[in-house]
Amino acid sequence: MKIAVIGTGYVGLVSGTCFAEMGNHVTCIDINTAKIESLNQGVLTLYEPGLDTIFNRNRDQGRLTFTDVLANGIKDASVIFLALPTPQGADGGADLTAVLSVAEELGSLIQSYTLIVNKSTVPVGTAQKVSSVLSNNLDSSLFDVVANPEFLREGAAIQDFLKPERIVIGTSSETAKAIMKELYEPFVRQGNPILVMDEISAELTKYAANAYLATKITFMNEIANISELVGANVDSVRKALGTDSRIGKRFLFPGVGFGGSCFPKDVQALKHTSEGVNYDFKILNAVIEVNDKQRLKVYDKLKSHFNGNLSGKRIALWGLSFKPNTDDIREAPSLYTIDALLADDATLIVYDPESINNIRAIYKDKIEYADNPYTALKDVDALGILTEWSVFRTPEYSKMKSLMASTVIVDGRNVLDPQHMLNLGFTYYSIGRP
């Protein structure tokens, strides 16, 4: 098929590349001209494991192209995906400006029957809104709008996209359903389901999934917090809990809270949707409140270790992206931690394997940047760990000890072993473990 993907960020670039990998001809479109120039020169604009190989292959074979001109990009496309940002608006709800303005433009560009597929995470009723905006300039027989929420995880996006656990398609049009099935069949050869439903249910499914996962993380963070108060070890509780097949092992690791470009805004957006229909979705309020506190746990523990005075303390931070294997720092707990430490006049030196340039763009010369984990440790009073990158799991302890002025570690992701740290003579704090 000939496909256009509008919005070439984490979702759009991965989707476009993976559709090309299945033999489709894909044009990715973005208003960010610098991004398009870079991609046209073969330089990726974000870090995602495995993306480079299929990006290069499909570009080389002419199936993947990039443009910043919407009219050129959608020419001949029978399916147009919207992978546009839907950030949190001032009222907590999702801001649909990008989605609706692109829909308006498409209405006056489309000339023959085209499927408009929304991959952005959008509130219930958006497919209907997009349809009515398109209808301003386009005959309704020339398009269908499909809700097709995306479930890929940054850091594992290629695998998730090429072998999705399920595809959700929201449409009431038989033509749209047939085209979507044809497009996605090659991705589900192992038998994972393509679930077809109405548009509103598809839109709600995405929020339900993200809100559930955010709740699961938050629940374990609360178990960790209570573990600290009653003297339990959350690791033991977690392992036993995870053996229950009704609960499952995943998403049970406590830490410094969830971040990223999805969970925080999607929980807020679902709360906003609920308020709009006079439903008091109580769990969401608790999730937001607990997470706001949880993401400052490393800061809180550092402050308490230094008896409330962090002024002049030199602190290293390892891990800045909101999770490992991505360079994405949107809503990362590191941002809140850095802000709080700077407000207390601490001196910071930070390290991350992939996201350091994104952090530098925000903090500039307010903090120092290290190019490896160990240079970050020179003469520091303490180390905080904020992201569970694999490289932090088995560090060179003797090197750490020789570099740090005082061997205090606050491990916000429980990547190190408390007993081992004690044996080595570190002063070690983690989340929910003695």
Ligand code: NAD
């Ligand atoms: P992103 O910010 O990485 O990418 C969005 C891209 O759209 C940017 O490159 C931006 O320049 C471009 N853009 C903005 N306005 C435009 C316009 N008018 N015309 C053309 N391009 C425009 O965002 P993302 O992380 O890819 O997320 C996109 C959507 O997918 C959001 O709704 C998000 O909630 C959802 N989603 C994200 C993930 C994820 O892991 N990142 C997973 C599932 C769903």
